[in-house]
Amino acid sequence: MKQQRKPKLAVWKFASCDGCQLSLLDCEDELLAVAGEVEIANFPEASRAVARGPYDISLVEGSITTPHDAERIHQVRRASKVLITIGACATAGGIQALRNFKDVREFASIVYANPATIEALAKSTPIADHVFVDFQLRGCPINKYQLLEVLSAYLHGRKPNIPNMSVCVECKQRGIVCGLVTHGPPCLGPVTHAGCGALCPSYHRGCFGCYGPKEAANTGSLSAWWAGKGMTERELLWNYRNFNAYAEAFRKESEAHEE
């Protein structure tokens, strides 16, 4: 039955591009329904009004890249009943985690006139490396329908219908012809977590792996098959190094192809 007080929803930003938060604004028609069901207590992208915590649901976007953020995420956790990470940055470190494979001080010395003022941690890390996370919603950016599904599920106390299977299942359910088998690599679909609805394959592009590794992703077998089709070590490495480069299965696979 309906609660008396509307649950409070907060949206928090760490190192990220704002794309995932935008998915919430992008809900358009459904946004009114969201606003009807929850009190949007903190969402700087939408409104300057900030209501005090504690919050029933916190959506966290972005990765941890500075000492300050490493502190702040603990405050967010303390103020939140349920903490849900949204997007590749928050769940895997994001595109900025490419620096984890290099020396960030070296970058800073090249890019900034006064690198001593830059307070950056050596690695960009996912939220779950710092605090307990109730649910991780994948994607770069997240899919707005999946976001609505997760919110509905938490509002009604049920399990979200967010399958961990491969993108291939979405392709096949939609009747999209497999580009990997008809044209050849690359397509990360067989090792990538579903959720986008097979967006790229529906435009005749291979999957870029925006949703990160699927459950039990066997990247080694896929790479071995592609190597047999003539893909170079360098190409293999860069296939796995993008928005989810620091997610374990993709990280290990790309490192296996380092010279």
Place this chain on the structure above:
Amino acid sequence: MERIEYSAIETLLQVLKRRDYVTLAPILREGAIIYDEVENASQLPRAFVDVQAAGSYRVERREDNAYFGHHVGPTTWKKFLFPPLFELFRVIRTASGFRIEGDANSENHDTVPQHKYAFIGVRPCDVQALALNDKVFQNGPYVDRAYKVRRESMFVVAVNCTEAGGTCFCDSMGTGPKANGGYDLCLTELTGDDEGFFLLEVGSERGADVAKELPSRPADPSERERAVEAIQRARTSMGRTLQTDRLREMLADNLDHPEWDNVARRCLTCANCTMVCPTCFCSTVEDVTDLTGATARRVRTWDSCFTLEFSYIHGGSIRSTPKSRYRQWMTHKLSRWVDQFGEYGCVGCGRCITWCPVGIDLTEVARAIRERQHSSITLQEEV
């Protein structure tokens, strides 16, 4: 047996359309021959062939002008009877409780579209797959009403195979290359020096009624002989073979065979094999509520034994390793299906071999097991 000319294909389509059938046939799209609705015969993938190998599929031009000079592609006919996404019913919150709407399994359903489908160009392996689907969805104690409604009103035009594809092994499974019943009409296409034509066989009263409207003449003995030879050519050119002698027992007796570890190292557990298989029938149901909690929908979607969720019960997944998941799939198709339904669950269409992104071939796995057999644990002890 009658002879009909190429031009009669258009007539056949129009006759079926006049009888209110939705005409579904092979069509070339996105680099593959798939099944979808066609309006006229010019949409058929005439003069194309699909070249198939493990993990590879290419469409090429043919030398001749054959209408059905191709094999089976990534689509299965089952998707029209057992759709990948299907709403079973909706629940609407009311002042006093709730109300159920659109129950697909009730007599007064309003969600099952009353389509009459005509499947045109069903290969013999797929004809047998439909018979297996029937066992699962409508012949047992639990009838899928939406399936049954569509199946009963449906029309099947089978096409015998005169060339086998690179991953076909219907001959091993006894399902082809000639259809053995299960159709309303059956065509054998003959090409050669002449323009090409079809021999027509009638398999039902409904079929006879349609055949009446097609211009035809009785096939002469030499034409019949050519058809027998052409089908024999397909039989002797199978891309794969699977030895079925004691296959059921052999797999059941070799659940700890090292070959399962070999295949598990390669398997991506991506589920493509199950999605393209014409006999895989697993599904799951999801209850989807809206934000306000005013309505909920129960949706059925295709599922696969290759996911961890599939065998999840309280505390975890029963089949936690890729090895146990691959083994579950293959031993079900080729061993336990026999216990369950009295015949193999594989019709030898080769789709799972072609559409596996890393070219895993169940006939090779079976061969490897046969060549070096163990028999230390039995099916009952399986974990």
